Amino acid sequence: MRRNHLKGVLAGAAALAVLTACSTDESGADPGADETSDGASSDSEWFAQADFDQQREQMDATFEGNPDEPWLQYIDGPMTDTSKWKTDKPMKACFANASISNPWRQTGWITMNQQLKVLEDNGVISEMETRDAGDDDNKQIADIDYFISEGNCDAFIISPNSTAALTPAVERACETGKPVVVFDRGVETNCATTFIHPIGGYAWGIATADFLVDNLEEGDKVVALRILPGVDVLETRWGAAKKIFDENGIETVDYFTGANPEKIKSIITDEITKGEVHGIWMDAGDGSVAALEAFEDAGMDYPVITGEDEMSFLRKWEETGLNGLAPVYSNFQWRTPLLALEKIAKGEEIPTEWVLPQEPITEEERDDYLEANNGMPDGHYAKFGGEDLPGYPDVWQERQIP
Structure with missing residues (x-):
């Protein structure tokens, strides 16, 4: 069919796309499930x-970095100076997670924990204390406030449950002066050290x-x-x-x-x-x-x-x-927040808005991804990006969720 292509015109100095968010939320909520939304x-x-x-x-952008490590690639743009947080001491990371209530999040959570093992072994991170909100805004707000007051955190990682509700809590984390890494779902503030997400x-x-x-x-x-x-x-x-x-x-x-x-x-x-x-x-x-x-x-x-x-x-x-x-909301992004902390510990600049590649799998590529993920369960995501991490492939095949 002949398509009316829309011409992409960048809006000058476009603001950060803070309303970029996550994969599916399968928390059981089913509002309006019997009705169409009529667009x-x-x-x-x-x-x-x-x-x-x-x-x-x-x-169609050109991504900076090694295409063999798409979890570290980014679109060129404003960078954040992290030199004030440079340290030789292992950092305690505090992670406020929206949930692991669906297969996409479970796959990412497994990958994140295997990446954590590498950084712990390398002396970059001492531990990652994690609180899971179970898809509940109020619980996640309480989790972030706990980390601020009692977590003894050197850095915060936040995957917000929802956009508007979590914004004040993220801002409170920023006010501590510690680095704040937001990923997957966005919030309505640009105070974070970096906001990591695929294109959107x-x-x-x-x-x-x-x-x-x-x-x-x-x-x-x-x-x-x-x-x-x-x-x-x-x-x-x-x-x-x-x-x-x-x-x-x-x-x-x-x-x-x-x-x-x-x-x-x-x-x-x-x-x-x-x-x-x-x-x-x-x-x-x-x-x-x-x-x-x-x-x-x-x-x-x-x-x-x-x-x-x-x-x-x-x-x-x-x-x-x-x-x-097969469109993709790049699951390998779960590695990037921890690798961002590694760069912060070295005092390296990191993208203020860290936009990762997001490329669909076509029919021509499908069999390669099937072969590469042979033995993985049906709930696994092909572009998980953990092939070079410890425990591959057994941890993902057995769904060893921490």
Whole structure:
């Protein structure tokens, strides 16, 4: 199909994209799961044209650093001077984590702990005290305040549960004068020493919508399966995709699923009974197999689909020969906060906004990633980036979650 390409125009000195966030949140919340959102996420609350344009530009950016170590690459931009924190003594890191409640976060948490072992052995970090908020804003706020008052922390690492609610707590951590590393999900302040994240939700939405538009015809129908409302990176994924679908005459209907495989299968079954479904768009791919099973049960051909780099989708894709794309929200980012502390301990400059590569897996690359991750469980993510860490591959295969 001929696509109306949007021209990416960077907005001068664009502000930090603090509303970049995380992967899926499968905490069990399921608000509005039986209703479509009718594209409401494209409104001004969640959609910012300047951020859309910036992330489209960043998808083609040249990244600094070794491409064999994408967790250390970054887009050239403002740097933070860390010389005041230079030290020869091992640092105690205090990590306030949103949760490990879904496979993406579990995979990253395993990788992070294996990276920690290396830095402990090298005398960079003495220990990492971690508090898990279990997807609860109030719990994470209390965790951060505990670290500030009683944690004896040399540095803070924070993966916020949500954007606005955690902002004041992050600011309080900054006020201690200790280095603060925010990663994955963003907050509404730029006080952190560095904010680490892949390109972002708009880039995910652009890559996936472009792929579907290229493989569909004007007037075709796409069913969008979304996890839940109110998570910034998920909202911007859909906001970007919806904009591109609308501009190219693709009919869409979207549902919140609560990441429930039974609900996903039921939604697709109902949509099939209404008429032909040509495409499936997902803001996280770990429910993709359930969506495809609905087509199998109905005896229908598979649609064009965008999933994710979770192994269950990659395996289903190979097994069926369907037309697919695996967008990525780079799981290897879980290594970067600890490696940022290593650079801080050396007094080295680090990116103020540390934007990591975010490249989808195409059909041409799929088999290489399947081979490289042979033996990994279905909930593993192909671009986890831990192949050079101790314990590989056993720790990830056995899901040894600390």
